[in-house]
Amino acid sequence: MKSEYDFSGAFLSDGVHEDCLKKDSRKIADAFSHVIDNMGKGWQEWCNLPYCSENELDEIIKYGKKVAEKTEYLVVFGIGGSALGTIAVANALNHLHHNELARDKRQKPKLYVEDNIDPERMASLFDVIDLETAHFNVITKSGSTSETLSQFMIVIKRLRDALGDDFKSHITVTTTIGKGSLYRAASEMGLKTFGIGEGVGGRFSVLSAVGLVPFAILGYDIKALLKGARTVTEASKNPSPNENPALKAAYLMTEYLKQGKNISVIMPYSDKLKYTADFYCQLWGESLGKALNWSGEKVNCGQTPVKALGVTDQHSQVQLYTEGPFDKIFTFIGVKNFDNDVGIPSCSALRDYDFLSGHTLGELLNCERKATQLAVSDSGKPSFTILLDKVDEENLGELLYFFMYETAFAGAFLGINTFDQPGVEFGKKATFAMLNRPGYEGILENLTKKH
Amino acid sequence: MKSEYDFSGAFLSDGVHEDCLKKDSRKIADAFSHVIDNMGKGWQEWCNLPYCSENELDEIIKYGKKVAEKTEYLVVFGIGGSALGTIAVANALNHLHHNELARDKRQKPKLYVEDNIDPERMASLFDVIDLETAHFNVITKSGSTSETLSQFMIVIKRLRDALGDDFKSHITVTTTIGKGSLYRAASEMGLKTFGIGEGVGGRFSVLSAVGLVPFAILGYDIKALLKGARTVTEASKNPSPNENPALKAAYLMTEYLKQGKNISVIMPYSDKLKYTADFYCQLWGESLGKALNWSGEKVNCGQTPVKALGVTDQHSQVQLYTEGPFDKIFTFIGVKNFDNDVGIPSCSALRDYDFLSGHTLGELLNCERKATQLAVSDSGKPSFTILLDKVDEENLGELLYFFMYETAFAGAFLGINTFDQPGVEFGKKATFAMLNRPGYEGILENLTKKH
Numbered sequence: 001m002k003s004e005y006d007f008s009g010a011f012l013s014d015g016v017h018e019d020c021l022k023k024d025s026r027k028i029a030d031a032f033s034h035v036i037d038n039m040g041k042g043w044q045e046w047c048n049l050p051y052c053s054e055n056e057l058d059e060i061i062k063y064g065k066k067v068a069e070k071t072e073y074l075v076v077f078g079i080g081g082s083a084l085g086t087i088a089v090a091n092a093l094n095h096l097h098h099n100e101l102a103r104d105k106r107q108k109p110k111l112y113v114e115d116n117i118d119p120e121r122m123a124s125l126f127d128v129i130d131l132e133t134a135h136f137n138v139i140t141k142s143g144s145t146s147e148t149l150s151q152f153m154i155v156i157k158r159l160r161d162a163l164g165d166d167f168k169s170h171i172t173v174t175t176t177i178g179k180g181s182l183y184r185a186a187s188e189m190g191l192k193t194f195g196i197g198e199g200v201g202g203r204f205s206v207l208s209a210v211g212l213v214p215f216a217i218l219g220y221d222i223k224a225l226l227k228g229a230r231t232v233t234e235a236s237k238n239p240s241p242n243e244n245p246a247l248k249a250a251y252l253m254t255e256y257l258k259q260g261k262n263i264s265v266i267m268p269y270s271d272k273l274k275y276t277a278d279f280y281c282q283l284w285g286e287s288l289g290k291a292l293n294w295s296g297e298k299v300n301c302g303q304t305p306v307k308a309l310g311v312t313d314q315h316s317q318v319q320l321y322t323e324g325p326f327d328k329i330f331t332f333i334g335v336k337n338f339d340n341d342v343g344i345p346s347c348s349a350l351r352d353y354d355f356l357s358g359h360t361l362g363e364l365l366n367c368e369r370k371a372t373q374l375a376v377s378d379s380g381k382p383s384f385t386i387l388l389d390k391v392d393e394e395n396l397g398e399l400l401y402f403f404m405y406e407t408a409f410a411g412a413f414l415g416i417n418t419f420d421q422p423g424v425e426f427g428k429k430a431t432f433a434m435l436n437r438p439g440y441e442g443i444l445e446n447l448t449k450k451h
Numbered sequence: 452m453k454s455e456y457d458f459s460g461a462f463l464s465d466g467v468h469e470d471c472l473k474k475d476s477r478k479i480a481d482a483f484s485h486v487i488d489n490m491g492k493g494w495q496e497w498c499n500l501p502y503c504s505e506n507e508l509d510e511i512i513k514y515g516k517k518v519a520e521k522t523e524y525l526v527v528f529g530i531g532g533s534a535l536g537t538i539a540v541a542n543a544l545n546h547l548h549h550n551e552l553a554r555d556k557r558q559k560p561k562l563y564v565e566d567n568i569d570p571e572r573m574a575s576l577f578d579v580i581d582l583e584t585a586h587f588n589v590i591t592k593s594g595s596t597s598e599t600l601s602q603f604m605i606v607i608k609r610l611r612d613a614l615g616d617d618f619k620s621h622i623t624v625t626t627t628i629g630k631g632s633l634y635r636a637a638s639e640m641g642l643k644t645f646g647i648g649e650g651v652g653g654r655f656s657v658l659s660a661v662g663l664v665p666f667a668i669l670g671y672d673i674k675a676l677l678k679g680a681r682t683v684t685e686a687s688k689n690p691s692p693n694e695n696p697a698l699k700a701a702y703l704m705t706e707y708l709k710q711g712k713n714i715s716v717i718m719p720y721s722d723k724l725k726y727t728a729d730f731y732c733q734l735w736g737e738s739l740g741k742a743l744n745w746s747g748e749k750v751n752c753g754q755t756p757v758k759a760l761g762v763t764d765q766h767s768q769v770q771l772y773t774e775g776p777f778d779k780i781f782t783f784i785g786v787k788n789f790d791n792d793v794g795i796p797s798c799s800a801l802r803d804y805d806f807l808s809g810h811t812l813g814e815l816l817n818c819e820r821k822a823t824q825l826a827v828s829d830s831g832k833p834s835f836t837i838l839l840d841k842v843d844e845e846n847l848g849e850l851l852y853f854f855m856y857e858t859a860f861a862g863a864f865l866g867i868n869t870f871d872q873p874g875v876e877f878g879k880k881a882t883f884a885m886l887n888r889p890g891y892e893g894i895l896e897n898l899t900k901k902h
Contacts, residue, residue, distance in 0.1 A: 117762060117816050120547060149804050157798070202766075262713070302771045316531055349639045364568055367882050431818050
């Protein structure tokens with residue numbers, strides 16, 4: 001593993017203590033097998049993605065280069081799993097003011113991941129892009145996500161009006177081949193289309209074409225991303241929790257959940273890793289928040305993920321974290337080495353802060369991370385820390401796949417279906433009814449009456 | 452009130468029902484008095500801010516205009532309460548791609564609110580700004596926030612190196628007059644300084660100079676912001692919860708907290724209002740997360756705020772919200788009228804989605820908000836909705852002050868000190884010790900030993 005996984009703050013004398021790993025060895029072995037025996041099968045096709053063939057990757061890289069050459073504005077239309085992986089990786093690998101850089105410093109297209117249908121946001125987008133040099137990657141696995149399709153309908157009309165039949169070369173579609181409205185439309189219009197495997201759920205799809213196509217257009221090293229993901233995949237095949245950090249983390253999180261800690265706080269100390277927290281929150285929330293267990297019993301299970309950013313949220317949330325209720329477990333994420341560290345000079349007018357000078361912002365950031373972890377420990381709350389060597393493709397691939405294995409193991413510990421999301425149907429149907437979609441007449445009354 | 456406050460989803464037959472308002476009238480009256488009797492006193496000086504004199508406001512407006520004329524890059528150095536109000540308001544009132552707009556479309560400085568010390572972020576900032584046309588507003592109430600002072604030290608050196616003695620005209624300091632290291636340094640260097648009232652805590656300071664100075668530089672209508680805040684202030688003086696939405700909301704939130712709902716989800720359906728959720732999260736987390744009650748008894752109180760964005764997080768968190776545990780209460784925020792709505796055209800290749808065409812994105816967004824509120828209700832969870840007429844200064848002033856009164860009333864219902872934050876001292880001291888600040892030698896060992 002490239003990263004360090006430090007569990008020293010995770011065991012508590014009055015919580016989960018080190019002996020529990022031994023005591024629960026059978027339970028751990030069962031959860032382990034449940035995930036590992038199903039690798040590559042059913043909804044665990046994502047386990048195979050890091051082993052994608054060089055040929056297939058080279059094709060994507062070639063396509064990405066071709067698009068990048070003629071593109072100044074890359075726009076991704078997608079929501080949830082079709083957006084969060086791309087946002088997490090792009091925010092980590094791009095300059096933090098990427099879109100504001102001049103082309104010669106940026107050396108790749110500007111990026112807009114449009115994962116909402118707010119009209120102000122859509123109007124704002126058209127204020128800053130130029131359709132002639134824009135490229136749209138439209139992503140929905142089912143091919144029937146209303147939000148993404150409405151964006152698609154808006155853009156097709158504008159592209160056609162502006163560019164005529166050439167609009168086609170400005171769109172790449174990523175969807176399930178042979179299924180859904182988007183696939184049919186893309187076929188009819190002759191749009192370039194990439195597929196998503198049937199057994200790759202949206203929130204587990206970052207290393208499918210969903211993420212790889214935009215990453216290739218942005219010139220990231222997608223092979224290094226996969227390499228990092230393979231590292232954690234291999235480590236996850238080790239049945240010993242002490243050699244398998246995703247298994248150990250999942251065990252701890254779910255044991256603490258059973259002890260009433262219904263909140264999982266994830267707190268990266270890095271602006272570049274800020275959106276890996278959002279990626280985690282979708283995985284953790286949508287995978288583990290389930291009404292029924294494997295036996296069909298009502299359990300209304302789930303641990304609510306909360307994202308925080310260090311040090312920023314020390315000045316917003318740490319008061320609650322230290323003095324508030326014992327309802328949380330914390331995942332801290334740190335970075336050892338920064339590409340650009342900044343030294344703090346002395347200032348004679350601020351002589352009582354001279355102790356800061358000679359240090360760097362990176363040192364201050366990491367001292368505050370350690371201090372906050374100590375404060376959380378001191379207040380009796382469990383935590384563990386993931387420490388990345390640096391922020392690059394390989395470390396990121398490892399981090400995102402760590403979260404995915406942690407989630408898969410956690411679902412097995414909880415005995416729920418990690419990979420579905422039946423709870424979002426109500427809202428979809430209610431929306432269709434409000435918009436008078438044929439076939440949904442009167443359904444609103446039925447929906448609210450039957451409960 | 453400009454906004455609508457809809458509590459129809461907030462009462463549950465097996466939770467807090469409408470009768471409780473009558474039953475608990477004494478408790479409600481006590482909490483009401485605790486806040487209202489102290490308006491303008493002690494730590495409730497923020498109640499006075501919306502009544503600031505026209506003269507004082509005109510001074511700030513004049514200063515803002517003067518700075519704006521020579522400024523292309525406005526940089527705010529501040530963290531927590533010195534940043535979150537500014538971020539919330541600026542994100543709501545600026546174009547959503549403000550910094551990417553050309554000057555003639557933007558017509559005001561670009562904005563950077565630097566509320567973290569990540570070195571990559573500081574290095575990125577210097578890549579996109581030009582010191583000659585940059586202006587720095589350095590904000591810390593205590594004048595001793597390490598993060599802000601370290602940023603200040605870095606910038607002073609760079610400004611001096613680039614501009615010589617003229618560096619002074621590029622800095623505005625906002626801090627407590629007569630107190631702290633920053634005030635002393637600003638006086639020694641002769642920097643323009645605005646004060647913050649002693650009884651205005653950071654998280655309640657958005658309508659003090661903390662927010663008003665950057666808002667004036669950005670050309671917002673600060674008088675309209677104050678007007679909105681006055682509206683909710685006046686409504687908050689009404690002892691009847693049915694005429695006082697902040698009191699009613701606080702009662703509901705704290706009653707549900709006592710019934711085990713330890714999570715408060717806030718979900719604006721508007722990209723422009725996205726960061727009002729962060730503002731709320733600091734208020735709610737830091738004010739109510741307290742170890743001790745008024746009698747000094749250990750209560751480890753607090754309700755954890757969770758921010759979500761509609762519709763985006765429907766594809767990330769709503770599965771958990773509907774099928775997961777009964778541990779949440781929801782605040783939805785909607786917007787009735789958008790300045791820029793976008794119509795959805797039809798697309799022959801997507802004929803099965805023709806039901807979307809003829810609608811606008813704004814309609815789709817609001818249908819999904821209502822559908823999600825219904826889904827949450829249907830799954831047995833309480834919620835209420837704040838519906839803004841539109842996103843402008845007056846509506847924003849009302850929303851932010853609504854949160855502040857809701858928080859103040861909630862603290863009174865819980866019987867805790869809403870306005871302090873003793874739990875962050877440990878982390879500060881531990882950081883100082885790690886950085887070898889004189890006077891903190893050996894303190895780390897003591898800190899961790901004594902507990």
